[in-house]
Amino acid sequence: MKFSKQFSLYESEATNFIQSLKGANPKLEQSQRDGRALLWDKAPIDLDQQKRNLESRVAQQPYVYQTKG
Template sequence: MKFSKQFSLYESEATNFLQNLKKANPHLEQSQRDGRALLWDKAPIDLDVASRNKESRVAQQAYVYQNKG
């Protein structure tokens, strides 16, 4: 479906807002990448270490403060 030339030059308010925001804060995208790296991008998990940690756990009783008796 083709749009006419009238609609090809249209930019929404949201697009204009984001373009103006990026012009006003040129470091914005880099700070977003840094925040993502801090919270979401994690180092790969070593499966051998993870399985050893899982096997070495000591089972805990259901209610910690109750004496076995």
């Protein structure tokens, strides 16, 4: 679907704001990538290590504050 020239030149306020923000702070995109890597990008899961961790868990009693005596 093709729009006329009138619509192809339009830029929203949000687009203008983001472009001006990136122009004022050129390191913004890299800092966003670093933050994403810190919080979301994780190392691959080692299945053998995960299996050993699950097998070595100690079962917890149903009510942890009750003494056995």
